[in-house]
Amino acid sequence: MRDMQITVAGHLCLDIIPEWQTGTLAALQPGRMVHMEGVTFSTGGAVANTGIALKRLGFDPVLIGRTGDDPVGDIIRNLLRREDINPDYIALSPGETSSYTVVLNPPDTDRIFLHYPGTNDSFSVQDLDFGAIPPGIVHFGYPPLMRQMYIEQGAQLENFFKTAKAHGLITSLDMALPDPSSEQGKVDWKAILQRVLSFVDLFLPSIDELLFMMDSSAYDKVQQGFSRLDTSLLDDLSSTVLGWGAKAVGIKLGEEGLFLRTGAEAGATFGASWRNRHILAPIFRVPVQGTTGAGDTTIAGFLAGVALDKTPEQVLTLATAVGAFCVEAISSVAGVPHLQRVEERIDRGWERMQPTIINDSWRLGQSGVFLGPADCSELN
Numbered sequence: 001m002r003d004m005q006i007t008v009a010g011h012l013c014l015d016i017i018p019e020w021q022t023g024t025l026a027a028l029q030p031g032r033m034v035h036m037e038g039v040t041f042s043t044g045g046a047v048a049n050t051g052i053a054l055k056r057l058g059f060d061p062v063l064i065g066r067t068g069d070d071p072v073g074d075i076i077r078n079l080l081r082r083e084d085i086n087p088d089y090i091a092l093s094p095g096e097t098s099s100y101t102v103v104l105n106p107p108d109t110d111r112i113f114l115h116y117p118g119t120n121d122s123f124s125v126q127d128l129d130f131g132a133i134p135p136g137i138v139h140f141g142y143p144p145l146m147r148q149m150y151i152e153q154g155a156q157l158e159n160f161f162k163t164a165k166a167h168g169l170i171t172s173l174d175m176a177l178p179d180p181s182s183e184q185g186k187v188d189w190k191a192i193l194q195r196v197l198s199f200v201d202l203f204l205p206s207i208d209e210l211l212f213m214m215d216s217s218a219y220d221k222v223q224q225g226f227s228r229l230d231t232s233l234l235d236d237l238s239s240t241v242l243g244w245g246a247k248a249v250g251i252k253l254g255e256e257g258l259f260l261r262t263g264a265e266a267g268a269t270f271g272a273s274w275r276n277r278h279i280l281a282p283i284f285r286v287p288v289q290g291t292t293g294a295g296d297t298t299i300a301g302f303l304a305g306v307a308l309d310k311t312p313e314q315v316l317t318l319a320t321a322v323g324a325f326c327v328e329a330i331s332s333v334a335g336v337p338h339l340q341r342v343e344e345r346i347d348r349g350w351e352r353m354q355p356t357i358i359n360d361s362w363r364l365g366q367s368g369v370f371l372g373p374a375d376c377s378e379l380n
């Protein structure tokens with residue numbers, strides 16, 4: 001069995017969450033003091049979330065990101081050390097301020113985020129020493145929140161993946177939803193994906209992000225409730241990105257589960273069982289406490305399965321199970337247990353929910369995932 005090293009690169013920040021128990025948002029007025037009960041500091045971003053989830057699953061990931069040489073950066077490093085993760089691969093930028101988010105969570109309304117992009121915007125591929133990345137998988141998370149990655153039509157992002165492939169790494173990419181009114185929302189994401197995906201083995205966006213980037217009018221229609229997500233939309237989107245060179249695309253669908261489509265070439269990278277697959281893994285039933293970090297922890301489960309040379313059915317099962325452990329806890333990564341406990345719960349017959357988006361051309365495979373009409377499995 002191959003047991004590969006996993007490296008997680010990209011967006012990293014500190015979340016500062018004052019405990020706001022009484023009073024309302026209206027209390028925020030010039031000159032007034034608003035009483036808080038306490039404060040939580042927690043690492044955020046793809047690097048910390050996927051990295052810590054992998055550590056909790058029992059892996060030893062390498063984390064690559066960038067912070068300033070400042071108190072916020074010190075806290076980020078210390079929080080990672082508390083998880084027994086070595087922060088030494090995270091670049092230090094003297095004189096720069098680290099990225100942080102203040103999460104205002106007043107009892108009377110939805111959360112408000114005060115976000116400073118800081119060193120995520122200056123993270124540069126030129127700073128990376130690819131020779132120091134251990135052989136195995138390298139995952140990059142949230143380029144839409146990292147300015148150097150989307151300016152100049154994504155030249156640095158392409159450079160990242162091209163160089164990773166030249167070093168023999170298996171590459172993986174997750175997105176974030178750009179704010180449509182900001183600079184990152186106005187870049188031509190479709191063109192960026194088109195140039196980058198031929199160097200990406202695993203493309204793991206959420207449906208919102210993929211639709212926003214590929215077809216903004218379809219995205220608006222789904223958002224406004226005029227059109228509904230269905231498998232033919234997933235088929236169209238996945239065929240396009242496979243056509244641009246991604247070896248496998250996994251689309252995160254929230255409560256509808258996790259969709260996977262692979263091409264013929266996926267076999268050479270991931271093993272014969274990965275060739276020409278068309279699968280939808282339903283979610284596992286859990287009482288939902290908080291969905292923050294669901295995407296990142298699901299990716300940790302996915303990468304863990306790939307590193308352990310598992311079949312697509314097993315990888316999707318593991319990924320959706322780790323995502324379910326995440327949403328069952330309030331904190332983003334605290335609910336993720338060791339891989340062995342995840343597998344034990346699956347083996348004990350953990351109930352799965354029926355997806356609503358599939359039609360009669362899909363059938364339930366023995367492994368508990370649904371197989372689409374284009375699926376070419378010899379095993380099911």
Ligand SMILES: Nc1ncnc2c1ncn2[C@@H]1O[C@H](COP(=O)(O)OP(=O)(O)OP(=O)(O)O)[C@@H](O)[C@H]1O
Binds near residue numbers: 206207285286295323
């Ligand atoms: N209510 C739920 N119950 C069980 N599992 C869930 C639930 N919601 C999400 N998941 C699992 O978590 C995975 C990732 O969630 P989602 O599709 O929301 O990702 P995302 O949009 O990238 O999330 P994030 O907001 O964390 O970036 C889903 O594919 C699913 O398997």
Ligand SMILES: [Mg+2]
Binds near residue numbers: 296
């Ligand atoms: Mg996400």
